Amino acid sequence: MVVKPWKLEKSAMCNYCGDATIHEIEVDEYDLKICCRECGFKRYYTFNMVEIPKKCL
Numbered sequence: 001m002v003v004k005p006w007k008l009e010k011s012a013m014c015n016y017c018g019d020a021t022i023h024e025i026e027v028d029e030y031d032l033k034i035c036c037r038e039c040g041f042k043r044y045y046t047f048n049m050v051e052i053p054k055k056c057l
Helices: none
Strands: 006-013 020-027 031-036 042-046
Touching: none
Parallel strands: none
Antiparallel strands: 006 020, 020 031, 031 042
8 A cells, every 4th residue: 555645844943053944844654754944954763663463352
């Protein structure tokens, strides 16, 4: 199944340049990317998803 990534925008303080600007956020099934529009600083986060089977009763 193909999952379309979420593309979001959020106003926040940049950890790198210190300005309060718009950040572009992209979330897909494997990772999260955040990019400051002002300076271009990018942060990446990876999801390690594990399916836990249900217990048999």
